Amino acid sequence: MRKIAWIWILFMSLPAYAQENFASISFGASLPLGNYASTGDLASDGYARTGGAIKFDAGYFPVSYLGIGGSFSFGSNYAIRDSLRNDTRTHVEEHIENLEIPDDSIQYGTGFWNYINLFIGPHFSVRPAQRLYLDFRVLGGLSIIRPPDQELVVQVDGNEIYSYASNNTLSYGGMAGAGLRYKLNDNLALKLETDYTLARSRFDYTFDFLHEVAEGVPSIESEFWVSTVEVMVGLAYAF
Numbered sequence: 001m002r003k004i005a006w007i008w009i010l011f012m013s014l015p016a017y018a019q020e021n022f023a024s025i026s027f028g029a030s031l032p033l034g035n036y037a038s039t040g041d042l043a044s045d046g047y048a049r050t051g052g053a054i055k056f057d058a059g060y061f062p063v064s065y066l067g068i069g070g071s072f073s074f075g076s077n078y079a080i081r082d083s084l085r086n087d088t089r090t091h092v093e094e095h096i097e098n099l100e101i102p103d104d105s106i107q108y109g110t111g112f113w114n115y116i117n118l119f120i121g122p123h124f125s126v127r128p129a130q131r132l133y134l135d136f137r138v139l140g141g142l143s144i145i146r147p148p149d150q151e152l153v154v155q156v157d158g159n160e161i162y163s164y165a166s167n168n169t170l171s172y173g174g175m176a177g178a179g180l181r182y183k184l185n186d187n188l189a190l191k192l193e194t195d196y197t198l199a200r201s202r203f204d205y206t207f208d209f210l211h212e213v214a215e216g217v218p219s220i221e222s223e224f225w226v227s228t229v230e231v232m233v234g235l236a237y238a239f
Contacts, residue, residue: 019061019125022181024191026055026234030075035224039083042091042205042220046147047084048113051077053230055195059123059135069123069137071175073197075228077113079148084110088150088163092207095217110151115226116144117197119175131183135193143173143199145226150205162208165222173199181236189236194229201226 030053036046053075061067093100119139126134150165179193205220 019064019067019127020238021058021060021067022189022236022238023058024056024181024234024236026057026191026193026232028053028055028230028232028234030077031229031231032077033227033229036077036201036226036228039080040087042087043222044224046077046113046201046224046226047080048077048226049080051075051112053228053232055230055232055234057191057193057236059125059137061123061125065124065126067123067125069121069139071117071119071139071195073117073230075115075117075230077228079110079112079150081110084148084150088205091205091220092163092217111148113148113226114146115199117173117175117199118142119173133181133183133189135179135181136177138174138176140172140174143169143171143197143226145169145171145199145201147201147203147222163205164208165203165205167203169201169203171200171202173197177230179232183238187238189238191232191234191236193232195232196227196229198225198227200224 030051032046032048032050035044036048038045039047053073055071055073058070059067119141121137121139123135123137128134146168147165153162175195175197177193177195179191181189181191183189202223205222207217207219
């Protein structure tokens with residue numbers, strides 16, 4: 001409690017420069033974390049690697065320091081193709097007796113993760129200098145997550161096994177972040193920010209047998225947290 005009081009006193013002692021509402025656009029990297037970036041388990045890992053993101057932000061400040069923030073972002077993360085292919089093949093081999101799948105019998109294609117976040121929540125901003133803003137925010141809302149469009153066709157002895165995964169997930173998500181805005185002129189500011197985002201992904205890997213070569217390869221229900229750190233740079237417009 002004493003630390004909180006000292007922080008509040010520090011903020012209150014900063015120069016009383018007026019706050020400004022803003023809207024911004026930013027670009028940067030999307031860095032996967034935790035199970036989202038892990039490999040080895042189709043049911044609980046995302047096989048995601050570093051990608052990119054674009055973000056539209058806004059802040060409205062009816063009172064000094066505390067306002068309402070909003071964020072709309074789109075991000076993509078590439079899939080770790082070889083690990084995903086090999087683990088899918090292993091799952092098929094484990095459930096069909098005496099089946100070994102050579103590399104030259106596999107046709108495989110995959111894409112990348114896509115996610116869309118729409119968040120709103122409290123935005124705390126401090127203006128320690130005439131040209132500088134320090135921003136802190138904790139937002140929540142909806143996330144739309146789409147796993148890589150994955151297709152694997154195994155051709156063995158004239159028969160085919162077809163595996164695919166493609167399904168959108170709508171879930172609640174959240175974001176916590178910090179950044180700064182440095183004013184270039186009366187209206188424009190350079191904006192730097194780092195945000196941590198989190199949402200739940202659920203989808204299935206499905207296996208079909210085009211020529212009834214076997215039965216008993218179960219679908220895989222995949223579920224894990226899609227967590228990323230987004231490092232962004234952009235421009236903000238004050239109004």
